[in-house]
Amino acid sequence: MGVHIVEESKRCLMCKRAMCQLKGCPVQTPIPQVIELFRERKIDEAGEVLFANNPMSAVCSAVCNHMGQCEGACIQGKKGTPIHFSSIEHYISTTYLERHEFAPAPSCGKRVAVIGSGPAGITVAIKLAQAGCAVTVFEQRAEIGGVLEYGIPDFRLPRTLVQRYRKVMCDLGVRVRPSTTIGGALRIDDLLRDGYDAVFVGTGTWRAQTGHSGRDPR
Ligand SMILES: Cc1cc2nc3c(=O)[nH]c(=O)nc-3n(C[C@H](O)[C@H](O)[C@H](O)COP(=O)(O)OP(=O)(O)OC[C@H]3O[C@@H](n4cnc5c(N)ncnc54)[C@H](O)[C@@H]3O)c2cc1C
Structure with a gap:
């Protein structure tokens, strides 16, 4: 479905207790704040909040x-019809990834x-x-992305977007092996x-569940 995202953003009621954010989103995306910034044409700021x-x-x-x-x-x-926030978010966040110049942060001395x-791994790597x-x-x-690269078809998630994260990590100084x-x-x-202070294990759940459902077969 194609939607006009500016018109779509104007339909938002700016609920004080925004259920889209509080109940709907597992990561509590601050949807009203992002929509408000978008309405004010502050695309970069909106992208920053999302990222x-x-x-x-x-x-x-x-x-x-x-x-x-x-x-x-x-x-x-x-x-x-609900506000098609995913289209608004997609525009803002892909624009942010294209435009924003990521650079290494001052070192905190930890590896x-x-x-x-x-x-999971990409998120942790970026945050750290x-x-x-x-x-x-x-x-x-050989490629980064996990299920994003090897599970979800390209027509749902363009591989160029997954590869974009490789550049973001590289610009932030993350080494990828x-x-x-x-x-x-x-x-x-x-x-x-070898001197790493911490290890994050984000290996996913690639091994398929086999055998019975887990219920006692008796
Ligand atoms: C076919 C399919 C379609 C899906 N579609 C959707 C969808 O449309 N929307 C949605 O929200 N969710 C979807 N999911 C679920 C979503 O993809 C997962 O929740 C998500 O990928 C989990 O992220 P993760 O980083 O924990 O693990 P993964 O994406 O599995 O990444 C784990 C990474 O660790 C690497 N790894 C594993 N073991 C090692 C090791 N020993 N050493 C080094 N590297 C290792 C793997 O190669 C992989 O790159 C789908 C899942 C599948 C399987």
Whole structure:
């Protein structure tokens, strides 16, 4: 569905207790604040708010279950059509990723290893790099993104967007080591021995559940 996002933003009632944010969004995206900034044409500021709250905002705007979350909780949807916030968010957050110049933060002296470059690993790497940590991401596959790269089809989530995050991390000073599995020749103990102060494990849930449903078969 194509929507005119400026007109769409004007339909927002700016609820004091915004259910889209409070009940609808698992990461509490400050939707009224973002819509207000967007209405004032403060696109960069709106993008900054979205990125600070959730660096994967551009991805979430494309692949979240919007009707089950923010748009499903929108008060306008009770009697009519909910605000199509995902389209507004997508425009703002992809524009922000294109325009904003990311740069390394002053060092805090800590080194962190991030295992896995799915949305969890990317988010942690970005947040820690912004806090001044020297971050290295270890990814067993050739490309970053996890399910974003290898599970969700391109027509739902363009690969160019996933690759954009590689540039963001690179600009923030994050080192990415693709095709490197942790748990084989290289283990978490080795990382700690190499001087990493902390290790984040964001390896996802790739092994399919097999066998019975977990209920007692008797
Ligand atoms: C087919 C499919 C479609 C989906 N569609 C949607 C959707 O439309 N909307 C939505 O909101 N959610 C969707 N999901 C769910 C969503 O993709 C996951 O919730 C999300 O990817 C989890 O992120 P993650 O970073 O925890 O793990 P993952 O995305 O799984 O990333 C984990 C990463 O760790 C790497 N890794 C694993 N083990 C190691 C190791 N030992 N050493 C180094 N690296 C390692 C993996 O290669 C991978 O890159 C979908 C999931 C699947 C499977």
